[in-house]
Amino acid sequence: MDTSIHLSSPYGLRFPGPTVKSREKVEALLKQDYDDHHVFYTTGGFHNHVSHHILAAFSIGASPERLQAIYDDHARYQRAKLPSKGLNLTSKNFHEFVGDDETNYTDLLEFFTQEIKKNGRAKVVEEYAFHPDMVYRVIAGAYHPLIVIGYAMEFGSDLLAAEGLAQAGVHHGRLAPMYDKKGNFKYDGDPGITSALNALHLSSSQKKSVLQIFQEVQADKEIEKTLPQPSQSEKIYKVIENGVLPHIIKYASMWELQESEQDVKERLKELYQACIMAYAMSPRPGRKIKFDFFLMHAVTSILMLQAWLPSMSLFHQTQLLRSHLAMTLAWYCSRGRPALHPVVLDRYQTKLKTNTANPWAHVIDATIQHEEVHVCKIIRSIVQADALWGSEPLQFPGYGVIHEPYLHAAEMTLETIRNGEDPWDKVAIGWDEGWREDKDQAHAPTAPSEGVKA
DSSP: OOOOOOOOOTTSOOOSOOOHHHHHHHHHHHHHHHHHBOSBSSTTOOBOOHHHHHHHHHHTTOOHHHHHHHHHHHHTTOOBOOOOOOOOOOTTTGGGGOSSOGGGHHHHHHHHHHHHHHHOHHHHHHHHHTSTTTHHHHTTTTTHHHHHHHHHHHHTOHHHHHHHHHHHHTSOOTTGGGBOTTSOBOOOOTTTOOTTOOGGGOOTTTOBOHHHHHHHHHHOHHHHTTOOOTTOSSHHHHHHHTTOHHHHHHHHHTBOOOSSHHHHHHHHHHHHHHHHHHHHTOSOTTSOOOOBHHHHHHHHHHHHHHHHGGGSOHHHHHHHHHHHHHHHHHHHHHTTOOOOOHHHHHTOOOOOOOOOSSHHHHHHHHHHHOOSHHHHHHHHHHHHHHHHHTTSOEEETTTEEESSHHHHHHHHHHHHSOTTOOOOBOSOTTSGGGTGGGTTOOOSOOOTTOOOOO
8 A cells, every 4th residue: 555645635734844854754654553553542432643643743844853752652552453353344344344343443444445455545535434334433533533534635645544434433323313324414403494404495594604503502592401411521422312413403404505616615614713713712701721622623623624625526525514513513512512702812912932023933833842642733723724814804793803813722722731731621611610710810811891700
């Protein structure tokens, strides 16, 4: 199999710094990870992030030495790839072996590797990622299969394409109710949307923007009944068990999304910006800044979705965009539906010390050196947004223009997520209980007219 990488997606992040030597180092490390490691580094389903961190750092200029250090840091706690079970997988029967069984990973990896060798990366990824028994697994596990496939398409990696599909194949099927028997997103939520109604035929009064949908979900009293308790773990499973998916289908169906190149481009931008706002505006004014671990993944995955889209049909592009929105809404509900505070992002003042004329230069350098795996990924996603839309005003309904939103989001992240710590909030960012201990730690900006909510 071809083990080379190259920037193959027109939406890939272009940044000066990658060299021939750093590319060769990345190729060797990715092959080593493919050969040696399982997709989960624990039996509890925690994902191997070796490829994520290495490619994100490579793309923004990390040296070969830094890339090796990143690999070594991750490799020390990875699990060895499990031996093959000798499964005789074919395109006709592979779906019988997908599901919440990590022991099938090695056989699925070999199957998808051979399929890509025979039929090519783009064709195989589209065929299997949208298979009726796979489509809902691609967005499971906090988007991780989607993320790996996105990296594969951005960097032209056959190895990662096989890994991403195999990873999807060992994820749960709890999201299956959002899709019909053909693997297409349903447009029959509850209440008010019938099984025969297609989102393209919604009346103009029913069509919503992503931010409008977030605001309506935040206020929906029926969804409130499905929310877990702040003290409960595995909150995403709790909201699904409590019946949130029909509501998610209803709201995701309200998003106006048409099957055209121009509309896909505009809706991608809208979803991308909304994911960043949901992440960066969830800290409460006047309190110590904290960022939610799962809303962060909405941002890291949206860049990968952007890199993947050009290689698939327009129909599948619209399906994947709506699926990402639905999954993000589900995570948003599982986090307690935190209110979004534009003042936090708009009025943020950095404490980062920099002597550079362009503040992004310091942000990039600090990101390359950062040891926490997700920081490099989310900063990279935010950098892409700034590169594409930083010169355009970003409006938040009822507030107005948010100034330098992407730079502020990146600076807030670097100042909050420090090396040697696990500072992501995984508990209760949307509930009052998650903020009570921070009353005397006022870090996030407040507006003169906006008081601090308990």
